[in-house]
Amino acid sequence: MKRRVDGVTCGGCALSAAGAIAAPALWLSMPRTGRHLGGGFENEGMDLKVLFTELPLVVLGGAFLPLLVVTLLVRLAGGRRSRNNGT
Known part of the structure; x- marks a missing residue:
């Protein structure tokens, strides 16, 4: 299945990369x-498990949330455009 690459596709990928950063x-x-x-008083509350639990979720959320928003906007705009062209 061959897909067309256009500005929206490249923009969505760029937005996803920016979100992941x-x-x-x-x-x-x-x-x-x-x-x-380790920024607490005398390392009080230091918990390095957040690097293994929260950080991957933050990176994935930052990458997929913008991609989801762009996909929804394109679907909504595409749906309106196809209805207007058909009439």
């Missing part, structure tokens, strides 16, 4: 994350 950066800037990674 921006989400961990935002996650690392949160005070709760800093406390878990």
Whole structure:
């Protein structure tokens, strides 16, 4: 099955990559994350398990949420366009 590559496809991939980079950066800037990674008083509350539990979910969420939004917008716009062309 051959697929056409257009601006929307490239834009969705670029947005997904940007989300996968921006989400961990935002996650690392949160005070709760800093406390878990050793920013608490005398390492109080230090818990490195967040690197194995939260970080992969943050990266996946940052990658898939923009992709989901773009897909929904394209589907909604495509559905309207096909109805208008058919009449």
